[in-house]
Amino acid sequence: MIKLSKSSAVVAVFALAYSIGVSAQAPTCDMVPSFRQKDRDAPGGLTRVFADARTPGALLFREKLNVNTDGTPRSYAIDDVFGRSHALNNMCNAMTDVCRGLSAAGRQARAKAVADAAAGGWTAPLFKRTFLGTNVIAMRRKSVPCVLPGGYLLSATALRDPAITDTCAAARYVDALKVPALVIPLSSPGFRAAGAKLGDLVAAIAPGQAEPVFGVVGDSGPSNALGEASIAMNGLLNGLNRDPANYRDVLRHWVVPKATVVIFARSRDVARPYLTVERINPAARQLFDAWGGIARLKACSS
Numbered sequence: 110m111i112k113l114s115k116s117s118a119v120v121a122v123f124a125l126a127y128s129i130g131v132s133a134q135a136p137t138c139d140m141v142p143s144f145r146q147k148d149r150d151a152p153g154g155l156t157r158v159f160a161d162a163r164t165p166g167a168l169l170f171r172e173k174l175n176v177n178t179d180g181t182p183r184s185y186a187i188d189d190v191f192g193r194s195h196a197l198n199n200m201c202n203a204m205t206d207v208c209r210g211l212s213a214a215g216r217q218a219r220a221k222a223v224a225d226a227a228a229g230g231w232t233a234p235l236f237k238r239t240f241l242g243t244n245v246i247a248m249r250r251k252s253v254p255c256v257l258p259g260g261y262l263l264s265a266t267a268l269r270d271p272a273i274t275d276t277c278a279a280a281r282y283v284d285a286l287k288v289p290a291l292v293i294p295l296s297s298p299g300f301r302a303a304g305a306k307l308g309d310l311v312a313a314i315a316p317g318q319a320e321p322v323f324g325v326v327g328d329s330g331p332s333n334a335l336g337e338a339s340i341a342m343n344g345l346l347n348g349l350n351r352d353p354a355n356y357r358d359v360l361r362h363w364v365v366p367k368a369t370v371v372i373f374a375r376s377r378d379v380a381r382p383y384l385t386v387e388r389i390n391p392a393a394r395q396l397f398d399a400w401g402g403i404a405r406l407k408a409c410s411s
Contacts (some may be wrong), residue, residue: 113338114126117286120189123350126192127148136401136404136405136407136408136410138159138405138408138409139161139162139163139201139401139404139405140159140161140162140167140169140409141159141160141162142157142159142160142166143157143160143299143303144156144158144298144299144302145157145182145299146158146170146294146297146299146300146335147262147297147332147333147334147335148172148333148335148336149173149333149334150334150335150336151172151335151336152175153335156170156171156172156336158299158300159168159409160168160303161169161400162164162252162296163236166304166373166374166375166376167302167371167372167373167374167400168333168371168372168374169301169369169370169371169372169409170369170370171367171368171369171370171410172335172336172367172368172370173336173364173365173366173368174313174336174337174338174342174343174346174364174365174368174370175336175337175338175357175364176337176338176339176340176343176360176363177224177290177292177327177328177330177337177338177339177340177363178197178198178264178285178286178314178339178340179245179265179266179282179283179285179328179340180264180265180266180282180283180285180288180290180327180328181197181264181279181284181286181287181340182196182257182258182259182261182263182279182284183195183196183261183286184190184196184198184262184263184285185198185200185203185246185261185262185264185410186200186223186259186260186262186265187223187224187227187256187260187261187262188260188262189355189368190220191213191216191220191221191356192355192356192357192359193355193356193357194355195354195355196261196355197285197340197355197356197359198264198356199356200220200223200241200262201216201219201243201247203241203242203262203264203269204219204239204240204241204242204336205240205241205242206240206321209257214234218293219239219240222235222238222240223239223241224358225238226238226339227260228240228257231252231253231254232252233252234388235252236252236253236254237252238306241254241262243323245265246262246263246265247262247263247265247276247277247282248276249276249277252304255276255277257277257279263277263294264280264281264282265282266282266283266285266290266327266349267295267307267327267328267329268282268283268290268307268308268325268326268327268328268382268384269281269282269382270282270382270384270394271380272280283325283327283328283384284341285339285341286339286341286352287324287341287385287386287388288324288325288327288339288341288343288384288386288389289311289322289324289325289326289339289341289342289345290311290314290324290326290327290328290339290342291311291324291325291326291327291337291338291339291370291372292326292327292328292330292333292337292338293305293326293329293330293332293336293372294329294330294331294332294335295329296329296332297306298334303374304374304375305326305372305374305375306326306374306375306377307326307327307329307377307382308325308326308377308378308379308382308383309325309326309372309373309374309375309377310323310324310325310326310372310373310376310377310383310389310392310393310396311313311324311325311326311370311371311372311373311393312370312371312373312376312393312396312397312400312401312406313338313342313346313368313369313370313371314346314368314369314385314403314406314410315346315365315367315368316367316409316410318319318346319403320403321382321397321403321406322342322345322346323388323389323390323393323394323397324339324341324342324389324393325337325383325384325393326372326377327339330344338365338368340353340359340363341393343363343364345361346365346368347362347363347365349362349363369406369409369410371397371400371409373393373396373400373407374394374411376392376396378392
């Protein structure tokens with residue numbers, strides 16, 4: 110008798126549930142409109158999200174995927190605030206005002222404020238002048254961010270390894286460079302009602318691809334936005350086999366113009382979150398195949 114681990118048993122149960130009602134006829138999408146999600150990038154400001162008409166649990170949407178860099182040690186650099194050289198993100202995206210309304214001189218003054226704060230030991234007055242958001246940057250103490258080797262500031266993800274308690278340990282978070290991950294607005298009433306949460310498994314495909322990319326819901330985004338995924342997920346969807354050089358490279362090559370995304374709600378493993386490709390791929394593949402596999406996903410993408 111084969112004895113399944115708790116997490117494997119959970120996935121097996123969900124796979125069985127998704128497989129019930131799947132017919133042998135020509136594949137159809139069988140996803141019905143569920144709710145409209147506010148989305149500042151979508152035409153009309155709304156993206157339609159579909160629910161599974163066969164069995165509860167799966168959600169589907171089609172959307173452009175912007176890039177999330179959180180969790181990777183290369184996200185924000187003290188000596189490359191705007192990501193022109195080696196940082197993978199513009200540090201303005203981690204600031205409470207997003208540098209909105211600043212002139213070129215004002216932006217340079219903001220970069221100097223970051224350098225001064227680092228040189229001055231991150232005292233509270235110096236940190237305040239950086240406008241860095243403590244909901245984005247992992248913090249060692251109240252005004253002291255987590256600084257990694259090479260002068261990078263560690264950005265946190267909402268999905269974390271509960272076994273790692275060190276706030277400044279990069280391994281605690283979802284590494285955007287290594288882990289295919291999706292960002293959804295967890296505060297959205299529609300996603301809440303459907304039971305979608307951090308750690309749920311995901312499948313996504315871009316036009317022309319033969320196989321899906323599997324991932325995990327790794328972070329929460331703004332309530333008025335949908336369509337953001339990690340560097341790793343977008344790289345696979347765009348057929349890239351390299352790491353980006355800097356923020357400009359990310360913007361030019363890692364944004365996915367259109368993808369079809371399926372979220373398997375309530376599939377998360379609370380005790381041992383899916384934080385590595387080695388665990389994500391087999392678990393998500395089992396759910397995906399039981400849901401209807403590539404034939405159904407392509408029917409939904411057409």
